[in-house]
Amino acid sequence: MGTITRININNLFWLGRYTExxxxxxxxxxxxxxxxxxKREFYGKYLxxxxxxxxxxxxxxxxxxxxxxxxxxxxxxxxxxxxxxNGIVLREEIKTPSLSYLQMAADKFKSCRGTDKIRYDLxxxxxxxxxxxxxxxxxxxxxxxxxxxxxxxxxxxxxMLLRLSLPEEETFSALNNLVKHVERYIGQSGCIINKxxxxxxxxxxxxxxxxxxxxxxxxxxxxALIEVNFIETAAV
Amino acid sequence: MKRLRFEYSAELQFxxxxxxxxxxxxxxxxxxxxxxxxxxxxxxxxxxxxxxWFSRDSFGNTLICGxxxxxxxxxxxxxxxxxxxxxxxxxxxxxxAIYGYSxxxxxxGECIRRFYExxxxxxxxxxxxxxxxxxxxxxxxxxxxxxxxVHTSAEEALSLGKGVCQDYAHIFLALCRLDGIRCRYVxxxxxxxxxxxxxxxxxxxxxxxxxxxxxxxxxxxxxxxxCHGRDYSDCPIERGIYLGNSKGVxxxxxxxxxx
Amino acid sequence: xxxxxxxxxxxxxLLARYGVKFGIYKNGNFHExxxxxxxxxxxxxxxxxxxxxKGLIQRVDALNMFLRDVYSDKxxxxxxxVPEDFVYSSTGFLQQCDGVLPPKGIYSHISGIDLVQAKDGxxxxxxxxxxxxxxxxxxxxxxxxxxxxxxxxxxxxxVRDNRNYIALLRETxxxxxxxxxxxxxxxxxxxxAYFEHSYFAEKTGAVLVQNSDLFVExxxxxxxxxxxxxxxxxxxxxxxxxxYLDPMTFLPESLIGIPHIMGAYRAGNVALINxxxxxxxxxxxxxxxxxxxxxxxLGEKAILKNAPTYxxxxxxxxxxxxDNLEKLVIKDVSEAGGxxxxxxxxxxxxxxxxxxxxxxxxxxxFIAQEVIDFIDLPITDELGNTTMHKADLRAFVLSGEKTKxxxxxxTRFSRTENSxxxxxxxxxxxxxxxxxxxx
Numbered sequence: 001m002g003t004i005t006r007i008n009i010n011n012l013f014w015l016g017r018y019t020e021x022x023x024x025x026x027x028x029x030x031x032x033x034x035x036x037x038x039k040r041e042f043y044g045k046y047l048x049x050x051x052x053x054x055x056x057x058x059x060x061x062x063x064x065x066x067x068x069x070x071x072x073x074x075x076x077x078x079x080x081x082x083x084x085x086n087g088i089v090l091r092e093e094i095k096t097p098s099l100s101y102l103q104m105a106a107d108k109f110k111s112c113r114g115t116d117k118i119r120y121d122l123x124x125x126x127x128x129x130x131x132x133x134x135x136x137x138x139x140x141x142x143x144x145x146x147x148x149x150x151x152x153x154x155x156x157x158x159x160m161l162l163r164l165s166l167p168e169e170e171t172f173s174a175l176n177n178l179v180k181h182v183e184r185y186i187g188q189s190g191c192i193i194n195k196x197x198x199x200x201x202x203x204x205x206x207x208x209x210x211x212x213x214x215x216x217x218x219x220x221x222x223x224a225l226i227e228v229n230f231i232e233t234a235a236v
Numbered sequence: 237m238k239r240l241r242f243e244y245s246a247e248l249q250f251x252x253x254x255x256x257x258x259x260x261x262x263x264x265x266x267x268x269x270x271x272x273x274x275x276x277x278x279x280x281x282x283x284x285x286x287x288x289w290f291s292r293d294s295f296g297n298t299l300i301c302g303x304x305x306x307x308x309x310x311x312x313x314x315x316x317x318x319x320x321x322x323x324x325x326x327x328x329x330x331x332x333a334i335y336g337y338s339x340x341x342x343x344x345g346e347c348i349r350r351f352y353e354x355x356x357x358x359x360x361x362x363x364x365x366x367x368x369x370x371x372x373x374x375x376x377x378x379x380x381x382x383x384x385x386v387h388t389s390a391e392e393a394l395s396l397g398k399g400v401c402q403d404y405a406h407i408f409l410a411l412c413r414l415d416g417i418r419c420r421y422v423x424x425x426x427x428x429x430x431x432x433x434x435x436x437x438x439x440x441x442x443x444x445x446x447x448x449x450x451x452x453x454x455x456x457x458x459x460x461x462x463c464h465g466r467d468y469s470d471c472p473i474e475r476g477i478y479l480g481n482s483k484g485v486x487x488x489x490x491x492x493x494x495x
Numbered sequence: 496x497x498x499x500x501x502x503x504x505x506x507x508x509l510l511a512r513y514g515v516k517f518g519i520y521k522n523g524n525f526h527e528x529x530x531x532x533x534x535x536x537x538x539x540x541x542x543x544x545x546x547x548x549k550g551l552i553q554r555v556d557a558l559n560m561f562l563r564d565v566y567s568d569k570x571x572x573x574x575x576x577v578p579e580d581f582v583y584s585s586t587g588f589l590q591q592c593d594g595v596l597p598p599k600g601i602y603s604h605i606s607g608i609d610l611v612q613a614k615d616g617x618x619x620x621x622x623x624x625x626x627x628x629x630x631x632x633x634x635x636x637x638x639x640x641x642x643x644x645x646x647x648x649x650x651x652x653x654v655r656d657n658r659n660y661i662a663l664l665r666e667t668x669x670x671x672x673x674x675x676x677x678x679x680x681x682x683x684x685x686x687x688a689y690f691e692h693s694y695f696a697e698k699t700g701a702v703l704v705q706n707s708d709l710f711v712e713x714x715x716x717x718x719x720x721x722x723x724x725x726x727x728x729x730x731x732x733x734x735x736x737x738x739y740l741d742p743m744t745f746l747p748e749s750l751i752g753i754p755h756i757m758g759a760y761r762a763g764n765v766a767l768i769n770x771x772x773x774x775x776x777x778x779x780x781x782x783x784x785x786x787x788x789x790x791x792x793l794g795e796k797a798i799l800k801n802a803p804t805y806x807x808x809x810x811x812x813x814x815x816x817x818d819n820l821e822k823l824v825i826k827d828v829s830e831a832g833g834x835x836x837x838x839x840x841x842x843x844x845x846x847x848x849x850x851x852x853x854x855x856x857x858x859x860x861f862i863a864q865e866v867i868d869f870i871d872l873p874i875t876d877e878l879g880n881t882t883m884h885k886a887d888l889r890a891f892v893l894s895g896e897k898t899k900x901x902x903x904x905x906t907r908f909s910r911t912e913n914s915x916x917x918x919x920x921x922x923x924x925x926x927x928x929x930x931x932x933x934x
Binding site for chain 2: 569572579583584590591592593594595710711712713714742743744747754755758761762
């Protein structure tokens with residue numbers, strides 16, 4: 001192998017991140033969507049918890065734009081489109097069947113706007129993302145490329161857990177997995193690892209009981225862990 | 237015969253660092269029936285981690301190509317050598333048909349067509365007809381720096397009525413081509429000019445003849461040709477592309493002297 | 496008799512699922528559109544295809560010989576078959592390519608030849624596309640899907656399998672390869688045919704690259720890999736046009752090109768599919784001369800006919816064009832993709848006068864053709880009704896060790912019932928193209 005281009009490393013990483021972001025957001029949204037049945041004003045707390053600015057006029061506006069609006073950069077749908085966008089430029093790496101699940105997820109998602117039974121209607125979207133993960137794992141022939149997707153997924157997973165303040169044990173084991181993944185595979189893959197961030201994350205997991213205290217610093221370190229942005233500007 | 241020593245240096249100073257810099261230089265003079273290059277050297281900076289190689293283009297020019305991946309804020313090249321210039325108007329090489337067709341910078345517009353109609357040459361042979369056109373052009377144009385740039389077309393320059401050697405050459409080529417004469421653009425060095433100079437070659441039979449429209453004369457033994465093409469855009473002495481948002485400022489010096 | 500596939504809806508759903516799209520720019524914004532598929536196939540009989548195959552191989556071979564000639568000895572010009580003017584003043588002729596012999600001497604590796612069938616059954620060549628003809632991926636994937644939705648139909652009908660296109664493409668890339676890997680060079684995500692670029696990369700195993708993945712040193716082209724290593728590239732199936740290919744040779748402002756790639760190509764160290772400069776042979780003005788080329792190079796009569804064409808450049812032709820403008824179609828030789836095509840029958844009196852003036856003044860810029868009343872093909876609409884639309888056929892001819900015609904093609908149909916314009920960029924759709932293996 002060894003023919004992953006530098007631009008593709010970036011795309012693979014972000015494909016993993018956005019796909020995971022959509023998946024986790026969808027799951028947490030489903031949980032809140034249940035509570036919201038009786039208590040509509042609850043959506044403000046939800047936005048606080050996931051660190052999304054409350055730019056919405058009211059519940060209906062939130063329900064429509066936060067979920068479906070392509071032009072709202074925080075909406076679940078726009079994150080799904082970003083995942084799809086990264087997938088489209090990776091067709092030859094991830095293969096057509098894998099890409100088709102993201103395409104189906106996006107098409108289905110779009111068609112649900114205005115629904116009155118959102119959790120039911122969006123179930124196929126979640127199914128498609130599950131299928132996407134199964135498909136990349138079984139169709140991709142370049143394991144280095146696959147590991148970069150998983151790295152993105154793992155980074156996003158930790159990042160979301162930290163933001164959503166989910167149970168500490170879950171966060172702890174996710175962090176451990178991330179560190180393992182980075183140390184075992186990523187050195188060879190062309191991703192650039194921020195060594196300072198890695199050592200600080202390791203220091204943080206060494207004291208699991210204090211994980212909660214350093215939440216913001218930890219988020220910053222997780223975000224900084226992998227440097228894959230190849231921003232190239234050109235001039236004549 | 238005249239013995240000339242020549243030198244040409246160009247330095248490109250960038251406002252910040254650039255990288256992945258690729259360039260093509262057409263500054264190595266080659267021998268033809270008129271000039272005999274006895275010695276030539278080139279130097280390029282930065283040279284650490286840079287790759288330099290040779291290539292050719294379809295006009296017959298020798299190219300120095302290069303790639304400098306590392307960040308740098310200055311790029312310079314220097315050529316020097318010795319030449320013998322034979323006192324002849326003939327320059328070897330068959331003028332192919334493509335040189336009879338207008339090129340991007342020599343497209344004839346309204347202005348050039350009108351000028352041609354008003355100054356139609358009367359002589360019989362192409363070379364004399366060309367010289368007639370050169371005369372008419374010389375009396376119409378005023379040499380002035382700073383009003384045109386390297387992208388100015390022949391049509392634009394003639395309608396301005398002003399320009400530098402490159403513009404004279406382009407207008408002259410456009411007129412000659414309208415007259416059915418095959419001709420080409422030449423970049424080179426001229427005695428005591430201090431920079432590069434542009435002139436032309438007019439095809440007649442199986443030979444080329446050098447005419448310098450900016451000075452309204454045949455070229456003398458004091459000219460050293462570097463490269464040629466249908467117009468300037470075919471044969472810039474330096475062309476480069478790089479990554480980085482920096483602007484480059486170029487300074488050029490050249491010397492041609494007898495030795 | 497064949498039973499037509501009748502599952503347009505299902506197949507269009509599958510095409511959406513697999514992201515089979517093409518991009519267009521509308522008011523400066525990029526949009527991706529599905530390419531509407533109609534399931535009633537175009538059927539070409541075995542006998543018709545045998546004739547087409549022979550004619551297309553003959554034509555493409557002659558075009559390749561023409562390209563080799565005009566970029567070297569130019570005998571066809573000195574022998575007076577094609578006027579010098581039509582070669583040198585064509586925007587497709589690139590002086591920068593003069594004297595360069597591509598690997599194995601092949602210029603047009605992938606040729607897209609557009610044909611129509613007149614109502615009397617005669618096939619006519621509409622135009623040759625020898626630069627970057629696109630579209631083969633659509634019928635290729637559509638066949639796969641049709642076989643999924645209508646297996647019984649394919650059991651009954653004796654249709655030749657067209658899924659060898661990928662093998663043909665790979666074979667062509669390998670044949671001209673100068674040592675190194677195959678890559679497909681795309682201008683990027685926002686190109687109209689990006690789907691096709693990525694699909695072909697996936698299927699052929701070539702690496703999909705953009706310009707910044709490649710660099711040239713010592714006249715050799717390399718792919719940068721993620722560890723800053725380099726891998727030599729032997730073939731570039733490039734999907735960017737000539738003028739953007741190498742900022743050192745063509746447009747200096749091109750930011751999607753690869754500096755010095757022309758030097759590597761000139762040195763014989765990399766094959767470019769298709770060769771730069773092929774526009775010299777698929778210019779709408781040169782089209783007129785293709786039957787003459789076939790006679791000149793091959794000593795044979797052209798098997799496939801050109802649509803009757805007039806060059807206003809010639810006085811007799813100009814007179815005919817000016818006298819008969821209202822029944823002719825006028826094409827601007829410098830435009831592509833269905834643009835710059837106007838029908839005399841659509842013009843008002845004033846427009847006819849304007850066009851006569853324009854044609855007289857710029858006679859080299861236009862060609863005029865008789866309007867061929869080509870066949871309509873049935874299209875089923877959403878309600879299941881059948882309407883008749885104009886359709887053409889883009890045949891794909893691949894030139895490697897041998898010249899081969901893909902036993903399928905892209906059948907495009909016009910968006911509206913009475914339109915003659917079938918380009919996808921103008922809103923048409925496509926069909927599967929069946930070549931029968933026996934009568």
